[in-house]
Amino acid sequence: MAASKKPVLYTYFRSSCSWRVRIALALKGIAYDQSPVNLMKDGGQQLTSEFQTVNPMQQVPALKIDGIILSQSLAIIEYLEETRPNPRLLPEDPKKRAQVRMIAEHIASGIQPLQNLSVLQQMGEKKLEWAQQCISHGFKALEQILKETAGRYCIGNEVTVADLCLVPQVYNAERFKVDLTAYPTICRINKALLELEEFRISHPSCQPDTPSELRA
Amino acid sequence: MAASKKPVLYTYFRSSCSWRVRIALALKGIAYDQSPVNLMKDGGQQLTSEFQTVNPMQQVPALKIDGIILSQSLAIIEYLEETRPNPRLLPEDPKKRAQVRMIAEHIASGIQPLQNLSVLQQMGEKKLEWAQQCISHGFKALEQILKETAGRYCIGNEVTVADLCLVPQVYNAERFKVDLTAYPTICRINKALLELEEFRISHPSCQPDTPSELRA
Numbered sequence: 001m002a003a004s005k006k007p008v009l010y011t012y013f014r015s016s017c018s019w020r021v022r023i024a025l026a027l028k029g030i031a032y033d034q035s036p037v038n039l040m041k042d043g044g045q046q047l048t049s050e051f052q053t054v055n056p057m058q059q060v061p062a063l064k065i066d067g068i069i070l071s072q073s074l075a076i077i078e079y080l081e082e083t084r085p086n087p088r089l090l091p092e093d094p095k096k097r098a099q100v101r102m103i104a105e106h107i108a109s110g111i112q113p114l115q116n117l118s119v120l121q122q123m124g125e126k127k128l129e130w131a132q133q134c135i136s137h138g139f140k141a142l143e144q145i146l147k148e149t150a151g152r153y154c155i156g157n158e159v160t161v162a163d164l165c166l167v168p169q170v171y172n173a174e175r176f177k178v179d180l181t182a183y184p185t186i187c188r189i190n191k192a193l194l195e196l197e198e199f200r201i202s203h204p205s206c207q208p209d210t211p212s213e214l215r216a
Numbered sequence: 217m218a219a220s221k222k223p224v225l226y227t228y229f230r231s232s233c234s235w236r237v238r239i240a241l242a243l244k245g246i247a248y249d250q251s252p253v254n255l256m257k258d259g260g261q262q263l264t265s266e267f268q269t270v271n272p273m274q275q276v277p278a279l280k281i282d283g284i285i286l287s288q289s290l291a292i293i294e295y296l297e298e299t300r301p302n303p304r305l306l307p308e309d310p311k312k313r314a315q316v317r318m319i320a321e322h323i324a325s326g327i328q329p330l331q332n333l334s335v336l337q338q339m340g341e342k343k344l345e346w347a348q349q350c351i352s353h354g355f356k357a358l359e360q361i362l363k364e365t366a367g368r369y370c371i372g373n374e375v376t377v378a379d380l381c382l383v384p385q386v387y388n389a390e391r392f393k394v395d396l397t398a399y400p401t402i403c404r405i406n407k408a409l410l411e412l413e414e415f416r417i418s419h420p421s422c423q424p425d426t427p428s429e430l431r432a
Contacts, residue, residue: 056357056361057322057326057357057361058357059326066311068311068314070314070318071322072317072318072322072325072326073321074317074321074325075314075317075318075320075321076314078314078317079310079311079313079314079317082310082313083310094295094298094299095284095295097294097295097298098286098291098292098294098295101288101290101291101295102286102287102288102291104291105289105291105324106273106288108321108325109288109290109324109325109328109329110273110275110288110329112325113325113326113329113330114329114330114334114335118350119330119335122339122342122346126338130338141272141273141274144272145272145273
């Protein structure tokens with residue numbers, strides 16, 4: 001039966017959206033297989049007609065699970081949360097859930113897409129400056145919000161979907177050499193999260209498709 | 217008591233993300249006041265320190281409701297869905313809910329941010345061409361997905377969060393003069409939705425802050 005097979009994650013080691021889903025799968029203890037899609041090789045393996053039948057959006061991550069294929073990282077995570085609720089990644093209180101989703105969406109719609117490959121390719125020489133500017137602008141707002149909502153993690157002391165978005169975005173910020181000294185709350189939470197095994201084993205530096213020269 | 221007051225929506229008539237929330241409020245029959253924020257006037261009223269205390273992300277929409285202020289359109293809509301569940305904007309079946317969220321996120325993270333003001337300002341002369349390219353690329357995938365999921369609307373025959381994202385994005389496509397002939401399913405659903413009163417009364421052409429020359 002298709003639904004009883006192990007889920008398959010279509011993923012790329014360095015894709016921050018793929019990393020969000022890898023963390024969710026790890027936290028929920030869901031065993032899965034990886035099917036790597038190299039976004040750089042052959043002009044981008046996500047553009048092949050073969051992959052387009054998996055995900056017409058031609059993006060990773062995509063997750064084959066329960067007989068269907070889902071894409072879009074937050075939609076995948078919400079599905080996992082509804083079908084595998086333990087441990088929970090959204091608080092019980094609706095106002096707190098809204099705060100979690102607000103931070104997740106701020107990163108997933110307000111920061112990450114602006115520094116994505118397709119936009120950067122249009123920016124030519126201004127590429128690095130543009131990425132830094134988008135991330136800094138988003139982090140400035142995020143820092144202010146986290147001062148109200150954070151405990152040990154983004155919202156209080158439990159790991160939530162917001163944290164799954166935060167850590168991969170800080171990783172991108174570091175790749176683009178963003179000066180993070182103005183964001184002490186973001187840095188503190190990122191550090192605390194990276195101490196958790198589920199964040200470490202899903203890290204871009206140790207995936208099956210991580211090139212040997214980038215391995216931790 | 218703060219929680220019993222009428223909600224206040226910080227909005228801009230032409231913001232597609234604000235329109236998503238206006239549709240949700242209309243469908244759920246929630247009476248609210250509008251506080252218009254003019255994104256063009258005075259270099260952008262969303263950038264004032266006064267508005268920053270409302271929303272540190274310096275964006276519309278933001279919704280003051282139940283004693284808190286929420287931002288990010290999909291997070292706001294999920295909150296409304298959890299606290300005011302009737303009529304529902306997400307199906308009961310988890311797989312269908314996932315499809316709804318996948319389409320909503322495809323638009324909210326995969327299309328809209330790429331054709332947003334801040335990116336377009338960087339594109340100079342290529343502005344219109346870039347916006348058309350982003351929307352066309354996103355609509356090509358969306359058309360293919362909708363062929364699988366659509367009934368009268370995006371997912372079957374009930375209005376869902378996906379539809380709340382679709383109509384404002386088609387409006388943006390028309391503003392940027394995107395050729396829509398290759399997307400018959402998108403166009404058909406958009407037309408069916410615009411026949412509903414809740415989509416019409418929340419339309420950018422008839423808001424309190426719509427300039428007289430743009431009124432329908």
